[in-house]
Ligand SMILES: Cc1ncc(C[n+]2csc(CCOP(=O)(O)OP(=O)(O)O)c2C)c(N)n1
């Protein structure tokens with residue numbers, strides 16, 4: 001029986017692609033592992049390998065075909081060994097192995113997690129559509145009226161922020177694993193090596209503790225390193241330098257030595273990468289005096305805040321999110337858009353309850369706000385953007401207006417950013433509260449791999465809706 | 475190229491291993507395999523290869539998610555080492571661990587079901603591709619942090635010494651990992667305390683998109699223990715017989731209480747680093763050349779044909795292996811996902 005070669009999926013989100021080129025013609029013999037075709041998606045080109053030895057019996061989808069759905073048969077391979085194959089078997093279907101997407105797998109796990117709301121939503125959540133549009137920036141004062149905007153992905157906004165600051169200041173340089181020749185493990189540094197050369201875009205060995213120390217040492221002398229961690233999970237190798245060397249030196253030295261350095265990279269849950277590669281470090285770093293911690297949710301905030309971070313004379317922990325890299329948003333055009341560190345943004349004004357979140361948590365918060373609006377509930381959604389220093393002023397002003405608060409984050413619930421917000425609100429606005437504060441967070445477990453468990457470990461918009469209703473006693 | 479370097483194999487401490495460390499021509503090396511051993515090695519390497527090909531397919535169909543690092547091309551390393559070990563010896567490795575699970579004798583179904591994140595996976599679906607374990611088979615995982623397996627392996631060896639048993643731990647890591655600081659901290663302790671550990675550097679020439687030359691000031695990783703007085707050897711990691719020979723010497727050395735050895739296995743991965751890999755850092759020709767001229771399975775196959783084993787016998791092995799892999803895949807696709815209650819189990823005991 002011939003084997004059907006199927007259009008492969010490169011990541012759980014890929015639905016279709018273009019069959020760019022056949023490298024083998026009909027009738028040619030192929031060996032398992034031979035590259036037989038190239039396919040393209042909007043972001044990546046990849047090679048399709050034969051999955052068996054045999055003969056490429058038929059090409060079912062000609063080169064140049066666009067919009068080929070994943071799992072469509074694209075060719076037939078006839079085994080060399082037809083007689084030997086177990087004839088009882090039906091036509092084997094097999095997606096070829098793939099190589100070469102330019103992007104690590106991305107998907108959007110979105111379901112229930114632990115809610116510490118007074119009441120808990122137990123209704124099973126459904127898969128939501130991926131958020132393709134990040135919320136718009138709304139602090140009108142930050143963007144002058146009439147400013148021309150461009151639509152960009154978070155990925156492009158981050159790259160532009162670094163490129164602009166590197167053009168502006170020759171002391172700024174980028175170092176990290178795969179930031180140069182490979183163009184960034186998540187393609188954030190695309191094009192930077194070409195523009196700035198090897199002196200300023202530096203590929204490091206896999207030695208986080210070492211290169212972080214090198215970065216901090218360079219910063220002591222006044223250079224302004226941007227240290228990229230492939231993900232923040234690996235910064236645990238280097239956390240000693242981030243805290244003991246970078247965060248404390250200005251204080252210990254009585255103000256004589258500074259560490260103007262930015263540590264950045266993707267933080268938080270990615271998709272299906274399990275416990276050691278999927279966790280949120282927001283609270284870990286927000287705990288540390290001597291650091292500033294930023295976690296943007298939109299391309300505009302990412303750009304404006306990364307530029308501010310690079311210019312800031314303090315050590316900055318800049319927490320990005322892999323799942324948001326591909327989201328689009330409007331970003332002010334030009335290279336002079338810098339946002340203030342330490343200012344939250346009111347992403348949606350409302351009067352019935354305050355929802356405070358940051359980073360990917362904003363996806364759930366804003367989706368919940370839309371759902372609640374349909375029930376006539378008008379929530380105010382605050383994007384913290386900076387986690388240290390926390391903009392409690394904005395949060396408290398909102399709570400004084402709505403008298404209710406729900407925090408939303410993907411991190412573990414114990415000693416989290418939400419815990420801190422709730423504590424501050426209880427201490428400073430107790431009399432303004434009409435209900436106990438509620439927290440929505442990730443589940444209090446290491447991230448599981450199984451698709452169903454992973455969904456259960458992450459928060460959902462439905463949980464946010466339930467938490468808001470609970471603080472409204474609905 | 476891996477094989478060129480490997481023929482210049484040397485031991486840092488010539489006293490140890492002696493001439494046996496010098497591999498002879500491609501065939502007929504010291505401690506050559508018997509025909510049955512070759513058949514066994516062939517079957518095992520083929521099983522890993524077919525398993526990985528199937529895993530690649532299941533990934534392409536969306537049944538496996540996240541990171542999935544295939545072992546294709548490196549089969550001889552783990553199979554040869556396992557043949558050098560004794561029952562009770564231990565193994566620890568990083569995320570490229572499917573081959574290790576199979577070589578240590580884990581059940582194929584439980585490995586494939588872990589890849590699909592199902593209930594009867596070896597880690598109950600909670601660990602996935604990078605986090606498989608079978609302590610009953612001496613296999614301590616399956617770790618995602620580059621470099622971590624050197625001290626962890628030394629720690630397993632420490633426990634052996636502490637208990638006074640004669641077990642040896644084989645700790646694997648990559649050429650990229652060989653630059654991590656903790657590897658050297660582990661080297662120092664392992665030699666200082668004469669721990670029964672064999673460090674295996676699986677030098678497949680690349681750490682993601684970075685070639686060893688771009689990341690390492692010195693590229694002879696077998697000598698990375700010299701300043702700690704740890705002997706090292708370069709081994710042709712594509713030749714399962716040479717792997718076993720070098721592995722046997724190092725394991726015996728460790729078992730006799732003489733401490734660690736570093737074996738640098740010159741090998742090559744055919745596939746991308748993980749399933750997503752732009753592969754711009756090497757040419758298609760380079761990969762093709764390795765596959766055509768240094769394939770570990772083809773090498774042993776040629777020797778088997780020379781031993782008088784017939785094509786038909788080899789085909790029969792191939793068929794059996796495919797059946798096993800297909801059965802594992804069927805199981806892994808039909809096994810249910812973990813029960814929702816398992817989300818919160820096993821956090822603490
Ligand atoms: C501490 C740490 N840093 C970075 C990574 C990301 N990463 C995963 S594999 C890898 C390359 C490792 O290469 P190598 O050690 O040669 O092993 P190979 O993948 O070739 O088997 C990197 C950088 C990680 N998992 N852990």
Ligand SMILES: [Mg+2]
Nearest residue numbers: 648649680681
């Ligand atoms: Mg490597």
